[in-house]
Amino acid sequence: MAAARHSTLDFLLGATVDCNAVLKALQPIFQEQGMTETVHNWEDHGYLATYIKKNGSFANLRIHPHGLVLVDLQSYNDHMKGREEVDQLLNEVEERMKELFHGNIKRVKRLPAILRGGVIDRYWPTADGRLVEYDIDEVVYDEDSPFQNIKILHSKQFGNILILSGDVNLAESDLAYTQAIMGSGKEDYAGKEVLILGGGDGGILYEIVKLKPKMVTMVEIDQMVIDGCKKYMRKTCGDVLDNLKGECYQVLIEDCIPVLKRYAKEGRMFDYVINDLTAVPISTSPEEDSTWEFLRLILDLSMKVLKQDGKYFTQGNCINLTDALTLYEEQLGRLYCPVEFSKETVCVPSYMELWVFYTIWKKPTDI
């Protein structure tokens, strides 16, 4: 894959270092490569040496006097030979450093090279902001809908992954997500009325339809998500999205807010409401200012169409965003009717972080 490869090699030393001695020891390695040196020497902050090669590659050698030596190497190439040259150079730097410090180095760290600017983007940070690289090898679908950017990328291990506006939504490996948001196998959907908010990947719909419900209504705002998923996420949705109407289900391509309002007005009630909207839901009618108020609006409307003994399922957030989880739970105390809730932490394979799912129900009234 043609991309810039950014390689790093870091040395954490036990004590302060003689910056000039490190520079003198390492500079021949770069010079032997025919690289041109430029050195900057701070009064109190050590050295930065930049090495430039004729082929467009360059290296930085940053020597911090308190005992940290960082090497960066950036090259643009898509052939193995270039990679081997980089590895060879970094190996030589590592050997020289070990000789210089007689192995007295606290840590040597060489990260997997970062691929920058390639056609395929392998880096999709977690919800808690960590850097993770996926084994993406193909861009299967990449379109902008009126609502969001929709990507479906192929991962060798997870199958196709749906990514909405940069957020990893669901991979074909992620039945664990669908099971969790359906109540982890503890519910009996047979003969029940079910409402799905969002869920455009079709995973929930596909799994519930197997369980012989009376009727499932799914309300998805974005036709293009459905179009992409029915073609490329078939391990998730099977054939359920091939038609927007089946024996026991219908898919409405609409914003869920007006639909919820209509159902509430009509007095239509459901045994289960499953909120599978994106983390920050999109809507054509954002009457409320903040995300939290909007989330509460959806919750309130959902409670209005939920039977007294019904259940509301939703995904929460990654387990590390404790503040966001707490805020969400606070919203639950501010609905028009009193509710109770439980939560469960689930490992969704493609997420690379643990995820919290909620079950919410109306507080039983006193008899």
Add this chain to the structure above:
Amino acid sequence: MAAARHSTLDFLLGATVDCNAVLKALQPIFQEQGMTETVHNWEDHGYLATYIKKNGSFANLRIHPHGLVLVDLQSYNDHMKGREEVDQLLNEVEERMKELFHGNIKRVKRLPAILRGGVIDRYWPTADGRLVEYDIDEVVYDEDSPFQNIKILHSKQFGNILILSGDVNLAESDLAYTQAIMGSGKEDYAGKEVLILGGGDGGILYEIVKLKPKMVTMVEIDQMVIDGCKKYMRKTCGDVLDNLKGECYQVLIEDCIPVLKRYAKEGRMFDYVINDLTAVPISTSPEEDSTWEFLRLILDLSMKVLKQDGKYFTQGNCINLTDALTLYEEQLGRLYCPVEFSKETVCVPSYMELWVFYTIWKKPTDI
């Protein structure tokens, strides 16, 4: 945490660019920061501008003529203000680029900053060589035993993680691993004779002892792994490692090869052999040259102490290392006795990659 923060910001453009125009547009942003510029201009490979700040920070602006602009910013600081300054600078670069190209940019990518040279190392690449950042916030244990480096690091979401010579072995969140290597709940261990090879974290021992086996013998070479885990991995091992001998178990601190040979000679037989050795097993008696021959030796010896209707469980590898998995399966065809096997792919939370587990049994003889 005091560490160097390495920030990146990449622009993938749709077409070739005027390198000089990009440089002229962006250089005021760096100069306003009081950064000193050095520019290198290749004949065919575009520009590299290096910007140096008095406080020891520096930036690289690499402009590739075919339409790739890469910004790197390295600074050493542990205060929020420094981070905000970096974000501010990158925001300005992003705005200027969008103005310059009128939003005609294929991709803008800003990765989470990489922390380099800090006391806590958050980067533990997967077995298939991908870069992943863990939410490590504490070094709980870090010692060199005669056999390996043993680290136990605390992850906010996974609990304590055992890392042996740089390989993530098991986290307190990883009951899924222990269940998989015990046969995924399909085995009846009651009254059975079990042999565990390795398993120093105590997870398998702890889970099997609950199931009332006749006797479990665990053979772990490294006392220090046991010492670390019994103190810091208690969600995994409970109290089972507090004593090396219990009502229905014993732990031998020995190399498993001579133990297996002894048992084979004595004719001692087991219902279950569970191989939980590290991916590249360590031994004090490496009679065999290659890793594969060594793995085969362990397999052969294990088959010698396995009852005719017994089962051998082991972890294989990450699902993406297909060549290694194939080679492993080839070894199974070269044992002293014919065997059959099945495999299962499991999501182990802290691994960030899917893992393959094997069940191996002696081929039933014709009656």
